[in-house]
Amino acid sequence: MEAVLITIGDEILSGNTVDTNSTYIAAQLKNIGIPVRQIFTISDDVETIKTTLKSAFEIGNLVITTGGLGPTRDDKTKMAFADFFEDELKLDEETFEHLRKLMVKRKREHLLEINKNQAVILSKAFIFQNENGTAPCQMIEENGKIAICLPGVPYEVKPLIQNKIIPYLKEQFSLNFIATRIISVVNFPESLLALTIENWELELPENITLSYLPIGNRVKLRLTGVGDDLKVVENQLDDEIEKLRPIIEEKVISWNGNEIQEILKEILIEKKLTISTAESCTGGELARLITSVSGSSKYFQGGIIPYDYHQKIKILGVSAETISAKTVVSQEVAEEMSLGCQKLFGTDISLSTTGVSGPNSDKFNNEIGVIFYSIRVGDFEQSNRLFLPHLERNDFANFVSQRILQDLVEILVKENS
Amino acid sequence: MEAVLITIGDEILSGNTVDTNSTYIAAQLKNIGIPVRQIFTISDDVETIKTTLKSAFEIGNLVITTGGLGPTRDDKTKMAFADFFEDELKLDEETFEHLRKLMVKRKREHLLEINKNQAVILSKAFIFQNENGTAPCQMIEENGKIAICLPGVPYEVKPLIQNKIIPYLKEQFSLNFIATRIISVVNFPESLLALTIENWELELPENITLSYLPIGNRVKLRLTGVGDDLKVVENQLDDEIEKLRPIIEEKVISWNGNEIQEILKEILIEKKLTISTAESCTGGELARLITSVSGSSKYFQGGIIPYDYHQKIKILGVSAETISAKTVVSQEVAEEMSLGCQKLFGTDISLSTTGVSGPNSDKFNNEIGVIFYSIRVGDFEQSNRLFLPHLERNDFANFVSQRILQDLVEILVKENS
Numbered sequence: 001m002e003a004v005l006i007t008i009g010d011e012i013l014s015g016n017t018v019d020t021n022s023t024y025i026a027a028q029l030k031n032i033g034i035p036v037r038q039i040f041t042i043s044d045d046v047e048t049i050k051t052t053l054k055s056a057f058e059i060g061n062l063v064i065t066t067g068g069l070g071p072t073r074d075d076k077t078k079m080a081f082a083d084f085f086e087d088e089l090k091l092d093e094e095t096f097e098h099l100r101k102l103m104v105k106r107k108r109e110h111l112l113e114i115n116k117n118q119a120v121i122l123s124k125a126f127i128f129q130n131e132n133g134t135a136p137c138q139m140i141e142e143n144g145k146i147a148i149c150l151p152g153v154p155y156e157v158k159p160l161i162q163n164k165i166i167p168y169l170k171e172q173f174s175l176n177f178i179a180t181r182i183i184s185v186v187n188f189p190e191s192l193l194a195l196t197i198e199n200w201e202l203e204l205p206e207n208i209t210l211s212y213l214p215i216g217n218r219v220k221l222r223l224t225g226v227g228d229d230l231k232v233v234e235n236q237l238d239d240e241i242e243k244l245r246p247i248i249e250e251k252v253i254s255w256n257g258n259e260i261q262e263i264l265k266e267i268l269i270e271k272k273l274t275i276s277t278a279e280s281c282t283g284g285e286l287a288r289l290i291t292s293v294s295g296s297s298k299y300f301q302g303g304i305i306p307y308d309y310h311q312k313i314k315i316l317g318v319s320a321e322t323i324s325a326k327t328v329v330s331q332e333v334a335e336e337m338s339l340g341c342q343k344l345f346g347t348d349i350s351l352s353t354t355g356v357s358g359p360n361s362d363k364f365n366n367e368i369g370v371i372f373y374s375i376r377v378g379d380f381e382q383s384n385r386l387f388l389p390h391l392e393r394n395d396f397a398n399f400v401s402q403r404i405l406q407d408l409v410e411i412l413v414k415e416n417s
Numbered sequence: 418m419e420a421v422l423i424t425i426g427d428e429i430l431s432g433n434t435v436d437t438n439s440t441y442i443a444a445q446l447k448n449i450g451i452p453v454r455q456i457f458t459i460s461d462d463v464e465t466i467k468t469t470l471k472s473a474f475e476i477g478n479l480v481i482t483t484g485g486l487g488p489t490r491d492d493k494t495k496m497a498f499a500d501f502f503e504d505e506l507k508l509d510e511e512t513f514e515h516l517r518k519l520m521v522k523r524k525r526e527h528l529l530e531i532n533k534n535q536a537v538i539l540s541k542a543f544i545f546q547n548e549n550g551t552a553p554c555q556m557i558e559e560n561g562k563i564a565i566c567l568p569g570v571p572y573e574v575k576p577l578i579q580n581k582i583i584p585y586l587k588e589q590f591s592l593n594f595i596a597t598r599i600i601s602v603v604n605f606p607e608s609l610l611a612l613t614i615e616n617w618e619l620e621l622p623e624n625i626t627l628s629y630l631p632i633g634n635r636v637k638l639r640l641t642g643v644g645d646d647l648k649v650v651e652n653q654l655d656d657e658i659e660k661l662r663p664i665i666e667e668k669v670i671s672w673n674g675n676e677i678q679e680i681l682k683e684i685l686i687e688k689k690l691t692i693s694t695a696e697s698c699t700g701g702e703l704a705r706l707i708t709s710v711s712g713s714s715k716y717f718q719g720g721i722i723p724y725d726y727h728q729k730i731k732i733l734g735v736s737a738e739t740i741s742a743k744t745v746v747s748q749e750v751a752e753e754m755s756l757g758c759q760k761l762f763g764t765d766i767s768l769s770t771t772g773v774s775g776p777n778s779d780k781f782n783n784e785i786g787v788i789f790y791s792i793r794v795g796d797f798e799q800s801n802r803l804f805l806p807h808l809e810r811n812d813f814a815n816f817v818s819q820r821i822l823q824d825l826v827e828i829l830v831k832e833n834s
Contacts, residue, residue, distance in 0.1 A: 015444025027432025041456035114608040191531040283708030284701035291700030303722035
């Protein structure tokens with residue numbers, strides 16, 4: 001089984017919304033061995049939807065659409081499906097009853113009439129009821145082809161995929177297994193890395209593929225194996241990793257972990273270490289990244305964002321003299337911040353950032369894109385300067401936060417060896 | 418001129434990466450009046466790239482690809498372009514020289530040989546040099562068709578688009594102007610809103626379109642006007658807004674602003690108010706959202722993330738009795754947090770959050786998805802409870818943060834009337 005996704009609606013084409021639905025659905029399908037071959041992002045227009053359904057079924061036999069199911073007049077997905085499958089639309093009593101209960105629960109009974117159209121479905125469709133919104137998920141199976149149409153709101157899509165569609169597909173079809181390993185390599189440029197592991201890569205079995213995913217100065221090597229016996233595939237991956245190990249061991253900070261904050265979690269829990277953050281230019285992104293992992297309350301004690309420099313003096317005890325001598329964007333201030341942070345929260349590890357994320361310079365006329373950060377692990381201290389003038393404000397905060405966590409993981413991994 | 422985007426590479430199809438490039442490029446093109454008609458996300462395979470180029474040029478006359486230009490073996494874009502345009506690849510001396518300088522600047526001269534392939538370009542191509550990476554941007558113009566191929570790394574794509582491609586397109590083609598207005602409506606369900614403004618919507622001039630973009634319990638109405646005279650289009654939009662005003666005035670918190678944090682910025686600067694945050698379950702996301710706006714240092718004094726409950730007691734002065742009587746996830750704790758926060762940072766406004774973002778319950782056995790937040794504006798205080806059990810951890814933090822800022826804007830707007 002191979003999947004094609006169709007994202008319907010002008011929100012993404014107009015650059016107003018990032019398409020997170022497709023990423024989510026692709027990852028979930030991959031877990032049950034269904035690769036996504038292509039994604040079409042199209043406008044909410046009956047003819048375009050029909051043409052795209054046709055193209056999609058030439059590429060794969062499972063087509064999943066998101067969006068275009070709202071009660072307002074810019075939604076045409078249902079009509080296009082009816083045309084494409086030569087089906088008709090009818091009011092479904094069960095869906096209407098589900099809708100009624102939802103409206104009662106939300107104390108919006110008066111809206112039932114307006115939303116009645118949401119209970120109008122394709123007559124051939126199987127329905128997965130939507131617990132978090134008014135548009136149901138419809139599925140049509142015909143001649144070995146499956147079409148599923150989902151609403152567009154991410155928090156409606158996710159539970160439908162996770163709790164209903166994935167279990168259904170798993171049960172109905174006996175699928176190939178897919179296993180992956182992600183190896184994180186640092187301080188090793190992609191091109192040099194490729195050259196170093198070239199011979200190993202050329203010898204990989206046919207059912208195992210390798211991808212390079214560079215992120216900051218880390219390269220993630222993703223090994224993906226496919227097969228009808230999960231255990232066999234996993235053993236193959238382990239074997240390949242053992243062959244790779246001696247070639248690049250000293251540059252690897254993790255042999256199986258995707259996000260840096262997840263890699264950090266494992267190390268902190270294993271070593272029973274606590275952590276805190278003091279952020280200026282990253283504005284909360286560093287704490288957000290750490291706490292984006294479930295269970296982070298086990299090691300993350302807290303964070304402070306002393307944005308104005310008076311707050312750095314007052315709350316973290318940064319010295320006013322240091323600020324006037326070195327300006328607030330300096331290695332010295334970063335170091336005093338991480339020290340103050342370690343004391344404030346009483347943690348083993350503390351991290352700090354101070355910089356100018358732009359697009360305007362700060363009141364000390366520091367250069368846009370300059371950042372200093374400091375990492376404290378017990379009495380050990382390491383600070384660094386980055387210069388990232390080409391990054392936009394939000395990318396800047398994320399890039400810097402990823403980098404700090406990566407440096408911290410490197411420090412903690414090297415401690416062991 | 419109409420554009421089609423092609424995103425090349427398995428990172429997005431495998432659900433590993435969110436496609437932010439397309440959103441960025443679409444928004445930039447829209448600003449100069451070029452609509453994006455479709456986005457194809459495809460795998461890194463010569464035949465697929467060629468087929469998609471063909472389909473894309475049937476839809477639009479400007480095709481922009483991202484990705485598939487790295488030095489490693491999984492990149493096939495250049496070959497597909499050479500086939501499609503019946504062109505040949507050759508080493509470009511100027512690009513090689515640019516590459517050499519970049520390597521010297523990065524102290525990686527030893528990598529020049531490996532990266533030499535990046536200077537191999539299509540013989541017909543016009544080159545926009547890439548200041549932030551090794552793959553140049555190539556453009557081919559033929560028979561009224563323009564194809565531009567970009568690297569895939571977002572921080573290489575953005576400056577190429579913004580500083581080189583957009584100015585080039587603007588200068589070469591006299592383009593239609595596009596203007597938009599975004600009206601933010603709160604506490605008004607989409608379907609009821611649609612019914613309320615139906616007559617106004619039906620009377621809109623042909624060159625003006627309306628979209629509904631629901632986000633939390635806010636609906637953004639986006640009016641888009643197209644025409645060859647920008648002033649005329651803008652006046653038209655203003656006229657339509659004047660007609661709409663009496664119909665929905667009391668539910669509108671902003672007549673022209675996209676993101677809630679930008680709407681907040683304008684109000685805070687106008688009213689000369691300062692703000693601070695105390696976050697638990699949102700883990701830094703609220704501060705990140707506020708500081709994602711350039712110039713936020715004018716009103717954002719700082720934030721605290723007292724993640725562990727001991728930190729709430731120690732740093733914010735939340736009473737241990739309140740916590741043991743009401744548990745840490747309670748209205749009372751939220752209120753004590755915002756009070757402590759207002760004092761700590763000495764701000765006019767303070768915001769606080771405490772809740773259980775899941776997937777596991779907290780040590781007080783509070784239900785997953787429960788959140789209390791408190792908003793303080795001077796002596797005024799408002800608190801609220803939300804229950805969002807269906808949201809994933811990161812969506813939860815973002816949804817809650819958006820909602821708090823929206824409530825704050827509503828409070829500040831109502832103060833005036």
